[in-house]
Amino acid sequence: xxxxxxxxxxxxxxxxxxxxxxxxxxxxxxxxxxxxxxxxxxxxxxxxxxxxxxxxxxxxxxxxxxxxxxxxxxxxxxxxxxxxxxxxxxxxxxxxxxxxxxxxxxxxxxxxxxxxxxxxxxxxxxxxxxxxxxxxxxxxxxxxxxxxxxxxxxxxxxxxxxxxxxxxxxxxxxxxxxxxxxxxxxxxxxxxxxxxxxxxxxxxxxxxxxxxxxxxxxxxxxxxxxxxxxxxxxxxxxxxxxxxxxxxxxxxxxxxxxxxxxxxxxxxxxxxxxxxxxxxxxxxxxxxxxxxxxxxxxxxxxxxxxxxxxxxxxxxxxxxxxxxxxxxxxxxxxxxxxxxxxxxxxxxxxxxxxxxxxxxxxxxxxxxxxxxxxxxxxxxxxxxxxxxxxxxxxxxxxxxxxxxxxxxxxxxxxxxxxxxxxxxxxxxxxxxxxxxxxxxxxxxxxxxxxxxxxxxxxxxxxxxx
Numbered sequence: 104x105x106x107x108x109x110x111x112x113x114x115x116x117x118x119x120x121x122x123x124x125x126x127x128x129x130x131x132x133x134x135x136x137x138x139x140x141x142x143x144x145x146x147x148x149x150x151x152x153x154x155x156x157x158x159x160x161x162x163x164x165x166x167x168x169x170x171x172x173x174x175x176x177x178x179x180x181x182x183x184x185x186x187x188x189x190x191x192x193x194x195x196x197x198x199x200x201x202x203x204x205x206x207x208x209x210x211x212x213x214x215x216x217x218x219x220x221x222x223x224x225x226x227x228x229x230x231x232x233x234x235x236x237x238x239x240x241x242x243x244x245x246x247x248x249x250x251x252x253x254x255x256x257x258x259x260x261x262x263x264x265x266x267x268x269x270x271x272x273x274x275x276x277x278x279x280x281x282x283x284x285x286x287x288x289x290x291x292x293x294x295x296x297x298x299x300x301x302x303x304x305x306x307x308x309x310x311x312x313x314x315x316x317x318x319x320x321x322x323x324x325x326x327x328x329x330x331x332x333x334x335x336x337x338x339x340x341x342x343x344x345x346x347x348x349x350x351x352x353x354x355x356x357x358x359x360x361x362x363x364x365x366x367x368x369x370x371x372x373x374x375x376x377x378x379x380x381x382x383x384x385x386x387x388x389x390x391x392x393x394x395x396x397x398x399x400x401x402x403x404x405x406x407x408x409x410x411x412x413x414x415x416x417x418x419x420x421x422x423x424x425x426x427x428x429x430x431x432x433x434x435x436x437x438x439x440x441x442x443x444x445x446x447x448x449x450x451x452x453x454x455x456x457x458x459x460x461x462x463x464x465x466x467x468x469x470x471x472x473x474x475x476x477x478x479x480x481x482x483x484x485x486x487x488x489x490x491x492x493x494x495x496x497x498x499x500x501x502x503x504x505x506x507x508x509x510x511x512x513x514x515x516x517x518x519x520x521x522x523x524x525x526x527x528x529x530x531x532x533x534x535x536x537x538x539x540x541x542x543x544x545x546x547x548x549x550x551x552x553x554x555x556x557x558x559x560x561x562x563x564x565x566x567x568x
Contacts, residue, residue: 135264136238140230143193143240143259146186147228150195150257151244153183158246171197171209186259193261194237200254212239212260223254238263300328304335316343363394407466407538418460418546425496425566426451426489428461432468433487436476444481447472451489457496457568463542464566470535471500471562478504478560495548495567507554515552516540539564 183195196210206218215233223229223243231239237260246255300323310318319339320332370387373379379387433449440447468487475485483503490497507515516536536552539562543550547567554560 132264139238139261139264140240143238143261144228144230144242146193146195147240147242147257147259150183150186150259151242153186154246154255154257155244171199171207193259196258196260198256198258200243200256206256208256210258212258213256215260216241216258223256232263233260236263237261300325304328304332307335307339311339311342316346363398366394367391407541418463420458420460422456423459423461423464424454424456425459425464425498426453426455426491428464429468429487429489429498432465433472435469436472440476440485443476443479445476445479446482446484447476447487448484449487451487452491455489455491455496457566459546459566463546467539467542467564468498468500470539471498471564474535475500475502475504475560475562478502478506480504483559492565495565498564498566499561501559501561503559506556506558506560507552508556512552512554515554516550536562 186193186195194212196208196212198206198208198210198213200206200223204222206213208214212233215235215237216231216239217234218241223241225243225245227243229241231241233239239258239260241256241258244255244257245252247253303323304320307318307320316339319336323329323332370391374384374387430449430451433447437447472485472487479485479502485500485502488499490499516539540550543564543566548565550562550564552560552562
């Protein structure tokens with residue numbers, strides 16, 4: 104990362120420096136052109152002053168046709184020659200414009216200008232360029248020739264200055280070298296500084312990757328990097344909590360697997376030893392059947408959770424009388440409730456019909472009732488109600504069991520929550536509410552839990568139409 108930062112910063116700095124250099128060359132070129140125009144303008148003003156003074160002294164002798172010959176004569180030639188030398192060897196030319204706008208001249212400079220159909224105002228200086236690329240300043244002035252006002256044009260031309268990179272020679276090479284060196288130095292400084300500031304974040308990332316979930320990023324001192332560090336710390340805290348719940352889940356499932364396996368193993372040894380009567384064999388067979396069914400339920404629940412997280416999980420919707428279907432599922436637990444000494448009540452209305460998956464709906468009701476029976480002591484009660492709402496169906500299962508601690512309530516539907524609740528009866532896998540949550544989410548519904556320790560729990564499922 105440090106090397107990439109170095110070359111990125113160095114490249115940006117070098118490119119910026121070269122752009123600045125090109126901009127400076129362009130600005131120098133522009134400044135040289137402006138300076139040339141100003142010099143030409145000063146010389147043109149001086150020439151106009153000489154012409155005005157001479158014409159004023161010659162009035163009214165000079166005629167329009169005589170203007171060009173007069174200005175090119177030997178009398179004014181030395182003065183204009185001095186102006187040309189002052190203006191850096193500029194070319195100077197004269198023309199006059201008649202009332203129809205026709206330009207009369209014998210100077211080559213005007214033949215290289217595009218002045219057809221243009222109008223001129225007294226002393227309105229015009230900066231232009233010739234067809235051969237020269238810089239030209241045209242200054243009009245009004246003179247009187249035998250009583251008639253005539254517009255006289257004075258033009259000065261000079262080759263445009265060119266600032267060329269090769270003319271800078273050694274200075275340019277030194278400048279480019281300086282830009283490169285400064286860019287490299289600045290890039291090295293900035294990349295090291297940034298890399299050093301990011302090092303705590305990188306180190307914390309390495310620690311988390313190696314399994315240390317308690318690693319955190321300290322304050323760096325930069326608002327933006329501190330925000331990234333805070334986000335990383337939040338992620339690390341969530342990963343630590345998830346890892347802890349994962350451990351609890353594995354321990355809980357391991358305990359649920361170990362208990363029936365230990366029972367099955369013990370009775371298997373007894374069967375191998377022999378000498379058992381018919382009654383003992385029958386009793387052992389019943390126990391082995393209960394334990395194997397317990398293992399089967401655990402495997403089924405784990406498989407259901409795995410399928411819920413996969414993309415292949417699907418629903419088979421059809422028109423279902425939800426009240427009658429849930430009541431039928433609840434009645435299947437009537438005998439079990441009587442054995443536990445728990446009162447089981449069901450309240451379902453008539454014609455509570457909606458489009459849903461009857462098998463998944465049965466799983467939801469079965470897991471909710473089974474979970475409630477597991478946590479309800481003898482003489483307690485479990486109540487199931489199904490209500491028709493305008494936007495869906497609500498299934499409520501309440502019990503008078505042990506309840507859930509406030510700290511555990513937000514995690515009650517987490518699949519890693521297994522083993523945290525203290526069930527009164529040991530049957531079941533403890534994954535029922537996790538399966539309910541997954542099924543309800545897949546069916547587009549919501550599920551919530553309310554509980555008070557020692558007073559019972561209420562689970563509410565809402566399925567939208």
